[in-house]
Amino acid sequence: MEPTVVLLGTCDTKLEELVHLRQEILRHTVNVTLIDVGRTLTQHDDITISCEELVRDHGAGKDIAELPRGEIIKTMAGYATIAVKSLFEKGSIHAIMAAGGSGGTSLAAEVMRKAVPIGFPKLIVSTVASGDTGPIVEETDITLMYSVVDVAGLNQVLRNILSNAAAAIAGMAHVYVSRRSHADSLTxxxxxxxxxxxxxxxxxxxxxxxxxxxxxxxxxxxxxxxxxxxxxxxxxxxxxxxxxxxxxxxxxxxxxxxxxxxxxxxxxxxxxxxxxxxxxxxxxxxxxxxxxxxxxxxxxxxxxxxxxxxxxxxxxxxxxxxxxxxxxxxxxxxxxxxxxxxxxxxxxxxxxxxxxxxxxxxxxxxxxxxxxxxxxxxxxxxxxxxxxxxxxxxxxxxxxxxxxxxxxxxxxxxxxxx
CATH class of the missing domain: 3.40.50.12030 (Uncharacterised protein family UPF0261, NC domain)
Structure with a gap:
């Protein structure tokens, strides 16, 4: 069974980086479900669930375009949490990952804390991963990888880091699938x-x-x-x-x-x-x-x-x-x-x-x-x-x-x- 990784990101601001990261993950015999949690609709073939779909399916079509940035993050985190939790309960996902700055990190971390349990693989490549990470991780097992440079345009430093992160989440997803298949003997x-x-x-x-x-x-x-x-x-x-x-x-x-x-x-x-x-x-x-x-x-x-x-x-x-x-x-x-x-x-x-x-x-x-x-x-x-x-x-x-x-x-x- 090939595992599936959920990739969360704001495609209206980080599309290039997310598409590159998706391709890096796919190199490791892993499927990717890319969920767009951005403010405005972005059209791209690699996006599996658009922000428009999240709002339509989980927010009753609420107009979020004019909400303040902080409210947008909370609102989209709530919608994405419902979507990811549903995928997890169906057994169709095996790891979750994100990449971004402070806003994207905050949003993704909330989804990871609320939608999936401890033991489910979680990884964020973040610009704030070397600071006070307590509010991000809280009492969960989120793995953080510092991006060193901003997640804003691809360069050799960021490419290397995203490549490492892709390999890490793919490895975790494969191990998670293996562990689940032997759950009875390991319990x-x-x-x-x-x-x-x-x-x-x-x-x-x-x-x-x-x-x-x-x-x-x-x-x-x-x-x-x-x-x-x-x-x-x-x-x-x-x-x-x-x-x-x-x-x-x-x-x-x-x-x-x-x-x-x-x-x-x-x-x-x-x-x-x-x-x-x-x-x-x-x-x-x-x-x-x-x-x-x-x-x-x-x-x-x-x-x-x-x-x-x-x-x-x-x-x-x-x-x-x-x-x-x-x-x-x-x-x-x-x-x-x-x-x-x-x-x-x-x-x-x-x-x-x-x-x-x-x-x-x-x-x-x-x-x-x-x-x-x-x-x-x-x-x-x-x-x-x-x-x-x-x-x-x-x-x-x-x-x-x-x-x-x-x-x-x-x-x-x-x-x-x-």
Missing amino acids: TKKQRVGITMFGVTTPAVDAIRKHLESNYDIETYIFHATGHGGKSMERLIRAGEIDAVLDLTTTEICDHLTGGVMSAGPHRLEAAAKAGIPSIISVGATDMTNFGPMSTVPERYKDRKLYEHNPVVTLMRTSKDEARQVGEFIVQRLRNYAKDANAIQVWLPSGGISAIAVPDGPFADEEADAALFDAIKNGLSGSGVEVVVDQRAINEESFAHDIAEALVAKMGMSRKAA
């Missing part, structure tokens, strides 16, 4: 457990992972709690690709509340609660907010307890009031969204909530920890969510094994046969 029969981790909770997560995978038919997905990590886990939960969660490291809540650089936003903790899947939550690394280099810490925090984790990451110790707010955030999310309170436990390791918050550690603060724990215990009283207070530190191996066993109990699993 795991193991239960899928999401675990959140940070540098200061790594010993615990390593012990949990080894314990679960050695003793049970479980495979673990570890998510680095950097903001996008938490969002990625919750996206996979919503997609039904995670069966249970050991949300050990909820530090992203601190960054959300205090303006740190690793916030996962206001919806953290909602996905697992709504899904009703077995969920053990702890407060790993909620003793800290993350900033960049020391010089980037906001002026209002200059007098706070700061710790240079490395030259590009500065940690700020959570205050008593902030710790209380973290606890209230957890309580609110669980009370408001828990589909099944019995599926959830919250574990509070009073011996230290991170590697540096243990007694005599640089972030040891009994009052802040007490405020965090009290907010959670009092707030969840009568909710049906069990709170477990444990005297050990989060990174003690015995704690890791016990919290892993608590999750297994919620999952109703038995140990593997010896």
